[in-house]
Each structure stands twice: as structure tokens, then as C-alpha cells.
Amino acid sequence: MEASDVLVFSIFFFAVVGGFGNLNIIFATYRSKALRHKCGILLSILAFCDFSCLMFEGISGIRVVTNTASMKKSKCFWLQSGNIIIENAEVYMIFAVSLDRQLAIQEPVKYRTWKIQKYVILMTIPAAIYGLAYWLWSFATLVDKNLEICNLPTSMPDVVSEYWNYTSTFACFLTVFCYGCTFAMLYKLTPKALKGQQGQLEQQKRIAKTLSINVFGFFISSVASSAIIIVFRNAGVSEEIVGEAETYAVIPGLLSYSLNYYIYFWRSSEYRRAFAQQLGLSENFFLRGQETMFGPQNSQVTRISGVSPFSVSVSSSVMTRISQTPVE
Template identity: 25%
Template sequence: MVGIAEISKYWMTTEIILFNILGNFGNFNLLWLTFRRKELRTKPGYLLAINALFQSVCLLSLFINIAVILSERKISRRDCYPMVTPYTIAISMQAPMALAIATDLFIALLLPIRYRNLPTFLYVAGLCTPGMVYALVVTAFGWAMLNDDMLSLCNVVVGLHPIVSSFWTFSNVVMNFLVLAVYMGFFVVLKFNYNPAAYNEHRRVVRRLTVIVIVFVFSWFLALLGAQIFSMLHFSPDVLPYLQSNMVRRCDYRLCFG
């Protein structure tokens, strides 16, 4: 009988290849269009482009995991983590970037005149800096906790020491709740602080935002929440890495359809 680990290996390999094709096609097109078209070089445009760049780093880094899976050999955390360090930085930027994009939308709604007058570079840098600091702290924490444990997979959730991985997952869940709170705040402000005529003018924005929230909840939000729940339920050490890896990988794929 084929075990869960064996099934998971084949499933992960297929997913990684398929979604790299789909995800990077969309991400690279977004980056190229942002570079070529001046009308896309706006505050939200730059934030989306930066997010797409980090997302592509995440997707491409998954091929490291394929190599380990297909080799059918275990790898030490000390050998694995240096290879997934760029991946660690990139995926650690995903929740902060989602929060930055949501905050940008909220600021544009509440302070439209001041928003337009803010210098684009400083504004975008200001929104991205906290996330980069967080990503570098997680990465440094991962380096500080390196050991010689043998791993069956090589990705961020497994490559990080369990203590660091738990911190990373929990902090991402917290940020995801903040993102959801910002989006809900956007709906509330739009619904109750605008007259019916103004609300109708923003109906298209509301519909688009509704789709964004649904995609966010059923991909990144539930994926990280699921990974955290699996950790809290104390699954077997032989099974937990595969369960968490499958959940976290949903985070990497959400922009394929974003």
C-alpha cells in the first residue's frame, strides 16, 4: 500500500511544475507591463509588481524541493536552509505585502487628495520596509537555529528549525487576520461613510474587492491557518512536514489566479 508520504511526493512534484508555468507566466507579464507602461507605474502598480517578483522567487525556489524529493535521499537542515534562504525572504514578504496592498487601498479611499500628492518612491518604500525587516529577522533567526536534523523535504516550513517555523507560521496567521480586518474596514467605510450615490459609483470597486477577499481567504489565509492548526494538533513528525508543506504551497500558488 502506498503511504501518504509517497503520494504526497508525486502530488507535490506535479503541482510545482504546473503552477510554476502558470504562476510565472502571469508574474513575468505583470513585471514586463509595469516596466513598459507608464500608466501602470503607480503606487498600487509598484506594490503589485514587487509582490509578483517575490512570488516568482517562491515558485522557482520550489524546484529545490523537487530535487530532494526525486533524489529520495534525506538532506540535513544545515545543507537545506542555505539553499532556501532566498525563498525564506520571499515567502516571508508575502503576508506583509498583502497587508501593504490592503493598506494602500484603504489610504487611497480615506485620504484621496493626500494620497495622490505623496511621493511614489518614498510611499512604496515606507509600506515595504516593515515587511523586509520582518523577513530578514525570520531569515536570521533561521540561520541562528541551524542544526543537523535530517529532512525528507527542503522548503521553508521544513528547512526552518521547528521553533522558527512555528513563529513564522503564527506571525503570518496574525498578519493575515490584520489583512482581513483592513479589507473589512474598507467595506464598512465604503458602505456607511458614503451616500448611496457615491456607493453606487464605487460598486465596481466593491465587486472587485469582494473577489480579492474571497481568493485571499480561500488561499493564503486558510493555508497558513491550516498549517498552524496542524502544528497545534501535534501530528506525527513523519506526517506533519508533508501536511504543512502542502498547505503552505497553496500560499505560493494564489497569484496564479490573482
């Protein structure tokens, strides 16, 4: 099997396997009330971004097979416009999910009372702005030339593509750092402040563990893609070889677009139940163990003596208050 055959096979394999998984996440979130909470909706938006990226790559694969991948850069830019916006939004959404976990841990009572619709909109607006910024920058600095193959990196001007590569890598490290802070809080800091509220702590640990697996896959595949591009761009090789490297660098990225469904199926009884229902399969066959990922999302959050279960320092005036806040 030639290298080009490996590329085409990888594109179509992940387009089918990953596309199936991401569509299942989207429909499961739409159909299951248990998944339509803040984190679940953010994950479904991430799944939409992943699905869209896979479809754009699938179309690129069709162009390779039909020998129509060579074109003017201006044409490639317009064909990849949606991909430029959505792929960059996807990078931000992965970070947004990690930020969501930080908010849930540090401000559990406020987090549960925030309106879902407003919260999701506020969390996704930066993703849209970030994606549009790259599109506008590419449009404003576009210089037309012939391309051997049209894909996401080659559709942008060279300076934009190079900056995009570095910022995407930085976003990977920032997301991992955010999850590192989350684990430090869950396992080192917050247990010292807990007073008989282990249930909420364990729930947050389950969520963080599951999402950290996603982030690990995202980190490895994204860094691998970026590293391939960076190495060849700085190796002093011809522009044609750099273009080929940028094309094959998509393969690790395809993996990160495709993982989430299978990780949720493995780790979350809530998602397994929803997936089994929409696939017409027996729920009992899949509902093994106790790996509940989210736990009850519509119960009441109680603050005992004003101590948030995930807060290390609380003012003395609040320590005397007992309050109950209904979950939104």
C-alpha cells in the same frame, strides 16, 4: 496517481501557470505608464514576491523528483534563505496593498500628491525588515539535524516555524479586516459625506472589489495551509508525518501565488490592454465591458468646499476653501 505525484504535478503546474502570470504583471507595469502609479507598483512588487516563491517551490519540486530532498537542516536553511525572506515579505505586501487602499480613501488629496518613489520605498521597507527578521531569527537559533524533505517550514527551527505559521495566519485575518473596513467606508460611511463626487467613489469601489477577490483567494489558501500544519503539529503524530503534512500544505499556498494575473485579466481593462499588447494579441478582443480598475490616475483631484470625497468629518474652517491639487 500517488500522493507524491500530485504534489510534484501541483508544484510544476503552478510554477508555470503562476510564473507566467506574475512575469506578465511585472513587465506590464514596467512597460505601461497607465499602471505605474502607487497601487500598480505595489502590485508589481507583490507579483515579484509571488514569482520568487513559485520558483523556490519549483526548485523544491526538482529535488523531490531527483531524490535529493533529504539533507541536513543547515543546508536546507541556506537553500531556502531567499524564500524565508521573500515569502514573509509577500505576506506583508498583501497587507500593504490593503493599507494603500485605506490611505487612498481617507486622504485622497494627500495620497495623490505624495511622491511615488518615496511612497513605494516607505511601504516596502517594513516588508524587507519583516522578512529579514525571520531569517536572522532562524540563523541565530538553527539546530542541525536530518530532514526527510527540505521546504520552507522545515528549513526554519521548530520554534521559528511554529511562530511563523501563527503570524502568517494572523496577517491573513488582519488583511481581511482591513478590507472589511475599506468596504464599510465605501458603502456605509463615505456616501453620506459625498456631494456630487460619485465618480471617485465608484473608482475606489471598483479597485476594492477587484483586490478583495485576490484577498479572498489569499485568505482561503493561506488559512488552509496554516490549518493543515497546525492540526498535524498538535495531533501527537510522529515528526515524519508532520514533515509530510508541511510538505503537502504548500499546495493551497501555490494557488495564492498564482491567482493575481488571471483576476486582473478578468476585472481590469487597464491590465487586459497591457497584457494584450505584450502578448501581441488584439486589444479589442479583450477590452469588453467597462471594468476599468484604476480609472484616470493623472487627472486632477478637486476638493469642493474643502470636502474630501472620502472624509466624513471636516473642520468648518476648511469647508470654505476650494482647491485643486495636481496628481503625482
